[in-house]
Amino acid sequence: MWLLKTISVMLVITLTLLGVCVSNWKVTFNDAAPCALRGSSVVFGCSYVYPSDQTITNSFWYFSSQRKNNDLFLAQEYRGRVEYLGNKDNxxxxKINNLISSDTTQYHFRFETVNKGGETNAWSSKTWVSLSLTGLTTKxxxxxxxxGERVTLTCVTTCTPSDHPTIVWSRDGHSVSNTEFLASSEDSGRYxxxxxxxxNLNSAPVSLDVKCE
Structure with missing residues (x-):
């Protein structure tokens, strides 16, 4: 009986210590499923924590791939398009610029440390950022x-852009202020x-044909 109690106490202590250790190493993403427009930029807000006796020696982002070398800053397809806006602290x-369709994948963050005794450690995010891209479609x-009949203009996306951009409209290159109106002959054109x-990140044009009475 005494042995069982001792084992139980040791197990609780061990699990508690493990919980404390794990909680001291963590990567947090502001938005785990961002959406952005093709051709635009996206920012992955990210922070990380680690024990106070550790010093950061290296950190990098990588993407899900079958290849061994998937560091964003070494991959040819990301060259010149990625910016690390963080630091070697927390x-x-x-930021990824000029987004293209192949950027729709999962992104992870990893950092490496060394403690005062010279022991090295590494930690990879347990979750990831899954990026979706969309274009604009005019209806x-x-x-x-x-x-005199009512017309409604709608700009459609396949996902909601995370930065909630303001949508603007044009007809044959001229600005349009209303997305719902009673049609007149001068409203004919390509929207x-x-x-x-x-x-420059605009939709393909869609025509409106207003017939006279």
Missing amino acids: NCTL VQPATVRE RCAVQGQE
């Missing part, structure tokens, strides 16, 4: 109307939606 924020409903400040 910030591991990353004009209905596409053919008579003067596009785009992201404010990044008007």
Whole structure:
């Protein structure tokens, strides 16, 4: 009986110590499933913690791949497009520019340390950032109307961009302020939606044909 109690106490102490150790090593992502527009940029907000007796010696982001070498800063397809905005303290924020379709994958962060006794350690994030990309699609409903009928413009994405950009509209290169209106003959034309400040990231044009009474 005494032996069982001793084993139980030792087990509780061991699990408690393990919990403390694990909690001292952690990577946290601000958004684990961000969405961004193709051609734009995305920022992965990230922070990490580790025991106070450790000093960071190396840190890097890597992506899910069958290849052995998947460090973002060494991969050819990411060359010139990634920026490490973090530091060797607690910030591991990353930015990827000029997003392309192949960027839709899972991203992990890893850091390596050494303690005062010269012992090295390494820790990889237990979760990851899963990036989704979207384009913009214009919908004009209905596409053919008579003067005086109501028209609705909608800009569609396959996921909601994490930075919640402002959508702007144009007709044949001219700014459009209303996304719902009663059609007149001058409303005929080709409509596009785009992201404010990044008007080059626009949708394919969709035509509206307004027929006279």
